[in-house]
Amino acid sequence: MTNQTSAEMKNTNVLLTGATGGMGVAFSKLLLKKGANLVLIGRDKTKLQQLKDELLASDKSIKNGVINTVKVFVVDLVEAKQRAHLIEYLTTLPFEINLLINNAGINQLSLLEQTSESEVNRIISTNAIAPIQLTQALLPILLKQPCAQIINIGSTFGSIGYPGYSAYCASKFALRGFSETLSRELADTDVSVKYLAPRATNTSLISENIEQLNDALNTHTDLPEVVAKELLSLIKQNKTERYIGWPENIFVRLNALFPAIVGNSIVKQLPIIKTFARVSLR
Template sequence: MRLEGKRALITGAGSGIGRALAIEASRLGMTVALCGRRAEPLHATFAEMKPSGHLRLRGDVTVPAVRRGIRDYLWREWGSLDVLVNNAGLVPVGPLSCTTDDELERVMLTNVVAPLALSREMLPLLRRAGTSRIVNVGSVLGDIPYPLFAAYSASKFAVRGLSIAMRRELKPYGIGVTYAAPRATKTGASDAMSQLVEPLQMRLDDPYSVASRIWRAVGQDLDSVYAKGPERLFVLAQRLLPKIVDRAISTQMLDERVRDYLKKTHEAARSRNVVHPARANGREPKL
């Protein structure tokens, strides 16, 4: 796909990878509809883009009426859509025992249901473009499930699966699907896991390098794009020799910094009255 002159809708465009994707798209000569929940971050992204008739659409894509509103607005303004980038997402971090039902529902609604439903709403515009593409931003944790990221890993496994299914279903209509799996990236969301970066040996990429890699993949009509480096080998090991990955992660989890993080997280959960199943019998679970 030749990117210059194409029109793209990018969710979560107010910060992080979404902002970088929007700015890079404008540099490549694309026209972008920026979508996000908050007006100020969208304005900040907009201010850094090369002018080209870009649109700002404030709204929460987890809300059905918002998704339909975006579809109807773009139908009136553009009449078609070349690229949909499902980037908006949450990165919950912490032990599963300290996770509430609301948090679990919110991450699945944002990371899985919203991209599925928004893709469905955009199909008439994507088909009208003739040759178009959906980009689903996942994560390397959608291949390598990690402790303390259970809900996030589950959601990104789902994004990887829905990407493959959508690709096979939509190919006859001229709609391609690219699954992007970056590793940890330097964004506001990474602040919540700052204590885990060193003990879990995470490498944080710059969001602009991630965005550039994704747009190159779109321009080449690739089915998937992964971060370069040792993570690619771990993805292969996870599929073929998962016990090797188990041992490596188990060693990381024994690090004193991880133990300290777990202790503090459980203490914070107690102060928030997060209920553990064992308490129903009057017993306090040992941590």
């Protein structure tokens, strides 16, 4: 690694949610490699510390004279008091956050009639309400920066309603709508709002039954490192949205223009989807 590469994002101070998940780890490694300072947050103290140790042990930029900061903070973003403690902690750092990546999320394959009320609440709260409220709390800090970004990690299912994922799709549709609206709301500021939509990605969110469904439908699954590279591209671009994968990005656009065509195609898969959705609840 050269000095130029490791210092590419030396003035970027990142707050990353869901840091210990598959995509979070990949994001952390790539952003640190590019020279960013990281504040990694999650609910598992042990996993966060392990990730921090791993990142610092592998950080070659220190040898090139660029010292990265990696901080960790344990927080459940659904809880208002814990979010407030996080914001208070951020004010004690020697740098101010100028890139918020709302990455934390959960998934579940199940038919709505067989999904508990608590699970619906958990998915919607984690995937949509928590990132909206965290963004709201952090916005005063971001607005003070000469240049700042908010990147919300969504999903192809934030644009295409898919059977077996009703709560998940609802949460990602909400996150996409929030991103679009806030982007326009902040258009006269120095804060950019962007939305990254991965397709199926090989992380812990892919349960055995989801994996089996993807295999049955011949659904391509990306590695987290692929998504991390797409994230980096989005950070550098002026675009507000980036969809990953073909034919998924074509289906997103087709669904927006001709939803019946995409709907008819998906309905043909319904017997297979229901088989794996019911199995996941046994």
